[in-house]
Amino acid sequence: MALADGRPPEFRRVVSFHPRGGRLNDVQRRAFDAHADRWYREAAQFDRPLDEADQVELFGRPAPLVLEIGSGMGESTAAMAAVRPDVNLLAVEVYKPGVAQTMHHLARAGVDTVRIIRGDGVAVLTDLIRPDSLFEVWLFFPDPWPKTRHLKRRLVTPDFTELVASRLAPGGTFRLATDWAPYAAQMLAACSATDELRNAASGWAPRPTFRPRTRFERRGLAEGREIFDLEFVRR
Structure with missing residues (x-):
């Protein structure tokens, strides 16, 4: 029998990593300032798992949801999103310069189907993603x-x-x-x-x-x- 949120009964909370800071370079700062309002969220901003209406509000459209854990500096994330325009891609990364660099790559690629959450991948799966x-x-x-x-x-x-x-x-x-x-x-x-x-x-x-x-x-x-x-x- 599963728990109320769909986890198996033997589940114990696993831990990935907590958000990490880091100084942004000029390119990253410009990208963050230009695009964070649309593309970026902190995991702590959400108080419940995302439902379909939340996803439409976040992405601006309904589409199958893909979660990438550890998107790093985002070059491959932007490239993959460009060739998978049929999905909404939620990229999770703990390193703020990586978040900002991802925005830079998304803007250069002209991709608007990715949203970035800065947070722990396990916590995002557990607390923000519905079974x-x-x-x-x-x-x-x-x-x-x-x-x-x-x-x-x-x-x-x-x-x-x-x-x-x-x-x-x-x-x-x-x-x-x-x-x-x-x-x-x-x-x-x-x-x-x-x-x-x-x-x-x-x-x-x-x-x-x-x-x-x-x-x-x-x-x-x-x-x-x-x-x-x-x-x-x-x-």
Whole structure:
């Protein structure tokens, strides 16, 4: 039996990261000043999960909702949104310069289908996203925390994948990528252990055609690391 908000009964609150500050450069400051009113929200501004009316107010239109956790500096976010104009993309990032740089890339690309929330990805999933409401969740190249003493900081655990599954609509897709083989194995194991998710590729998935080669991906390839993509679908 699920909890009232759709979480599995064995769910324990997992933690990602808290918002981080940082000085904006001139480009970032101009982008933030020009576009924050339309494109930007703080997670703390919301006091309840978003319903369909809230999403229409936020994006200016009804469309399938995609959540990207950890949009970083936003270059790939803008590129992906440009080739997926059929979806509303809610990008979550903790680093303020990354938020502002994302606005710069969105403006240069002429994309107006992305809204950015500065906050913790887990908290956004838990508190702002209704069960069974997401079309897709993207988690591309999260911090692998490679040192043994930091492994507990990795985001993708069975608790996290159960949370993602509870927020996806039936048939919705959870897309992940990493260039760190041990973390890839952990991602695969955690997603495979979640009853509500099935592996759409029966193993590693091909890189989604809409996802460009990210900075982290190019760095990993240059250093001789393999790229691992995963695609899991909510049953």
